[in-house]
Amino acid sequence: MIGLFLGDTDFSETVLKKIKRLKKEYFIIDFSKNNKFKKDKNSHRISMGKFGKIISLIKEKKSKKVLFAGKISKPKFSTLRLDLKGVYYMPGIIRAAKLGDAAIIKAIIKILDNENINVISSIFFNPELTVKSGNYTKLKANLSDSNSIKKGITYFSKLNNLDHVQAVIVKDNTILATEDRQGTKKMLSRLKKKSEGILIKLPKKKQDLRMDLPTIGLQTLKDCKKYGLKGIVLKSNKNIFLDKAKCINFANKNKIFIKII
Missing domain, CATH: 3.40.140.80 (LpxI C-terminal catalytic domain)
Incomplete structure (x- = not known):
């Protein structure tokens, strides 16, 4: 089971198409602006502030690998609802956001590393790209x-x-x-x-x-x-x-x- 953190841009859709073509089991955490993967039955819309829920989902799915694909933009931090892990990790995300959108993904990867969740290359399944x-x-x-x-x-x-x-x-x-x-x-x-x-x-x-x-x-x-x-x-x-x-x-x-x- 592969966990997909998907954002905007065509790249995220390209990765998902390849995963489906390979008939891999997957689930999506949809971080796109407009919930672009909402029609996929395996898609979950979870706030970036709900790290406890995100991590629980990954472990519930017994996912050994996750990857990131597509642009994940800075959220409106003032509107985020946080769970306990969100409260713990959010200061690092906010600091990273000052450095740009890419730094947000790096901060999330660091969090997942801390939780012993393996993050693989975004092109792991798409080396042809x-x-x-x-x-x-x-x-x-x-x-x-x-x-x-x-x-x-x-x-x-x-x-x-x-x-x-x-x-x-x-x-x-x-x-x-x-x-x-x-x-x-x-x-x-x-x-x-x-x-x-x-x-x-x-x-x-x-x-x-x-x-x-x-x-x-x-x-x-x-x-x-x-x-x-x-x-x-x-x-x-x-x-x-x-x-x-x-x-x-x-x-x-x-x-x-x-x-x-």
Whole structure:
């Protein structure tokens, strides 16, 4: 029996579909904003403040593994009703929330670790969502692009593990934009049209690779086209690549390169 902590974004639905296809027994703790999994008979809507209830459910189901998939946003703490374990653990969650949504998941994982509940990688059942190093499109990075990519990678290496940056835009050896808590789409919207930049999306240093892996999908490619980006760079086996075939086809049609380092 696998426990699924599911939030928003298409990734959570992709994970659930694979679990069903593999005919695995599962239950859901629905942390999405609008209770998106309410039609699933195995779904449970439990407040983040009810840690006692969450932990009891996991143990009742005799679940040996749980995973996180999808974006889990900061709740309105003032409206949360807490049980006894919620009272005990909530101060740590509130402190984590000041660092961003990803830090909330890290704090929850720490709580589960304390309760001897094993948290596995979000792609444990979906290894096909990662990619190995290489060029995946007809168009490839030229020498100038390669130098800009090195600049972006160096920038990532200097970040500390509390930074929210999982993506940057580089061009001509210059960092044009960096991602903040609002995400990649918002970062791209700050670019000028026809920017000719390169999107580099990598995991943060010392990132817990069980969750919050940088993700791209077809919408990312469409946004790259909208703002005139010429390429995307990802990390081998450490990015989630949704709709891979559709993305590569779209990139080839629109002369965007996809490079995995």
